[in-house]
Amino acid sequence: MLEFITKLFGRDNGSKNVAKERLRLVLVHDRASISPQMLESLKLDLIQVISNYMIIDEANLEVNLDSSGSTVALVANIPVKGMKRNAGDA
Amino acid sequence: MANSYSVSGFGQDMAADLDDLVDEKTILVQRTLRSGQSIYYDGNVVILGDVNPGAEVTAKGNVIVMGSLRGVVHAGAGGDENAVVMAFHLQPTQLRIANHITRPPDNETVEADYPEMARIKGGVVTIEFFQTAGERQGKNI
Amino acid sequence: MGEVIVVTSGKGGVGKTTSTANMGTGLAAMGYKVALIDTDIGLRNLDVVLGLENRIVFDIVDVVNGNCRLRQALIKDKRFDGLHLLPAAQTKDKTAVTPDQMRDLCAELKNEFDYVIIDCPAGIEQGFRNAIAGAEKAVVVTTPEVSAVRDADRIIGLLEAAELREPKLIINRLRPKMVKQGDMMGIDDIIDILAVDLLGIIPEDEMIVITTNRGEAVVLDQHSRSGQAYRNIVRRILGEEVPIINLDESTGFFKKIKKIIGLG
Numbered sequence: 001m002l003e004f005i006t007k008l009f010g011r012d013n014g015s016k017n018v019a020k021e022r023l024r025l026v027l028v029h030d031r032a033s034i035s036p037q038m039l040e041s042l043k044l045d046l047i048q049v050i051s052n053y054m055i056i057d058e059a060n061l062e063v064n065l066d067s068s069g070s071t072v073a074l075v076a077n078i079p080v081k082g083m084k085r086n087a088g089d090a
Numbered sequence: 091m092a093n094s095y096s097v098s099g100f101g102q103d104m105a106a107d108l109d110d111l112v113d114e115k116t117i118l119v120q121r122t123l124r125s126g127q128s129i130y131y132d133g134n135v136v137i138l139g140d141v142n143p144g145a146e147v148t149a150k151g152n153v154i155v156m157g158s159l160r161g162v163v164h165a166g167a168g169g170d171e172n173a174v175v176m177a178f179h180l181q182p183t184q185l186r187i188a189n190h191i192t193r194p195p196d197n198e199t200v201e202a203d204y205p206e207m208a209r210i211k212g213g214v215v216t217i218e219f220f221q222t223a224g225e226r227q228g229k230n231i
Numbered sequence: 232m233g234e235v236i237v238v239t240s241g242k243g244g245v246g247k248t249t250s251t252a253n254m255g256t257g258l259a260a261m262g263y264k265v266a267l268i269d270t271d272i273g274l275r276n277l278d279v280v281l282g283l284e285n286r287i288v289f290d291i292v293d294v295v296n297g298n299c300r301l302r303q304a305l306i307k308d309k310r311f312d313g314l315h316l317l318p319a320a321q322t323k324d325k326t327a328v329t330p331d332q333m334r335d336l337c338a339e340l341k342n343e344f345d346y347v348i349i350d351c352p353a354g355i356e357q358g359f360r361n362a363i364a365g366a367e368k369a370v371v372v373t374t375p376e377v378s379a380v381r382d383a384d385r386i387i388g389l390l391e392a393a394e395l396r397e398p399k400l401i402i403n404r405l406r407p408k409m410v411k412q413g414d415m416m417g418i419d420d421i422i423d424i425l426a427v428d429l430l431g432i433i434p435e436d437e438m439i440v441i442t443t444n445r446g447e448a449v450v451l452d453q454h455s456r457s458g459q460a461y462r463n464i465v466r467r468i469l470g471e472e473v474p475i476i477n478l479d480e481s482t483g484f485f486k487k488i489k490k491i492i493g494l495g
Binding site for chain 1: 376377380381384385388410412413414415416417420424
Binding site: 125126127128143144145146162183184191193194196 | 273274275282284285286287288309321322
């Protein structure tokens with residue numbers, strides 16, 4: 001009965017929210033996967049920024065979009081070879 | 091029309107009637123034509139099946155549909171005004187004979203459940219009940 | 232000089248053809264000269280929706296191939312002298328026309344008509360590229376479903392890439408009751424995601440089925456909500472400011488009760 005009443009008054013989280021969330025997630029992928037070029041230029045920018053602080057293995061650097069559950073994450077695997085001495089001073 | 095043609099068995103030899111169709115160019119299509127399919131033939135077309143809306147049959151000669159004709163049909167596409175269109179159920183989207191184009195009247199659906207034949211009579215396309223041989227003979231006797 | 236508008240959606244069955252027919256009929260009813268182009272070669276339907284299927288002699292492929300003049304292929308509507316249809320070919324495929332040919336065709340029609348409205352086929356292949364080639368403005372049709380909105384998003388991206396900026400959105404088949412219950416995405420949800428301007432909302436309505444069955448346009452029906460919705464869209468195309476009627480706004484009895492017992 002309570003279920004009926006909550007449904008009646010629209011307090012129940014209807015299926016639209018599920019739809020909206022799923023759509024959001026799908027669109028992040030759709031929109032992101034449009035251009036591999038974009039990912040490539042992001043990679044180059046990352047290398048540039050990180051190189052200010054550490055020495056990294058540019059050849060084995062990986063950048064990808066990943067999703068787990070209801071979130072999308074930018075996953076970067078950056079092998080570090082060593083730190084720069086005067087990191088942060090510059 | 092060719093005239094190396096005769097019929098026999100009537101007790102006497104008979105010359106080919108000019109009204110008879112004497113032409114070897116005829117194809118037999120043994121399937122239903124669906125929307126988007128079309129047939130063009132430089133002669134007569136006989137279809138053992140239906141011609142659905144959106145399908146087109148174009149023939150330089152006659153078109154005979156042993157089924158329902160609901161698509162667009164063009165007989166006498168080379169300009170032959172003697173060409174005819176015959177179908178068991180004649181309900182074309184559009185019917186053309188030679189240079190005449192006709193379509194069914196708006197807001198009027200006449201569903202005849204007998205064979206009909208369309209041909210040009212006195213300059214206009216007319217559609218009439220197609221009498222089968224048996225009925226014709228029955229009336230004559 | 233007229234305006235060339237393409238009606239597109241990505242997903243099939245969301246109401247592109249119905250919307251094209253109604254916008255065209257609505258504009259013609261207000262006295263404008265309108266040409267509708269069906270670019271869904273091989274799967275034409277705009278002719279049937281307008282009730283003009285039995286008048287087709289030449290089609291768009293005949294025009295671009297030079298088998299006939301453009302004027303010969305244009306079919307005049309039954310009701311409005313200003314409304315014309317250039318039908319698609321049914322027995323050819325999408326590659327029978329090229330984007331360049333479409334561009335020329337639209338340029339020619341623009342000289343003579345106030346509005347040229349192009350009904351785009353579903354999909355993003357050549358038929359889509361043909362349809363948008365000559366267009367200056369775009370209308371995207373969607374329904375409140377995940378699949379349709381996702382495809383609309385893709386289409387908006389492709390339109391922008393083709394320099395057709397700021398497409399306008401029609402949300403079709405909205406069911407206010409379901410939105411109210413939280414079981415259907417509402418106007419705000421969809422606009423939120425797609426971030427485009429709204430051209431109009433069409434409620435789910437039996438009258439659309441009934442009028443389409445008869446080959447008539449619901450925009451001429453004075454009593455239905457969908458007819459009113461299409462008339463509003465027509466006025467917005469003409470540049471009038473017509474407020475969007477928020478169909479999913481909960482009004483009436485239940486809202487009042489909710490307020491009284493403090494649930495709202």
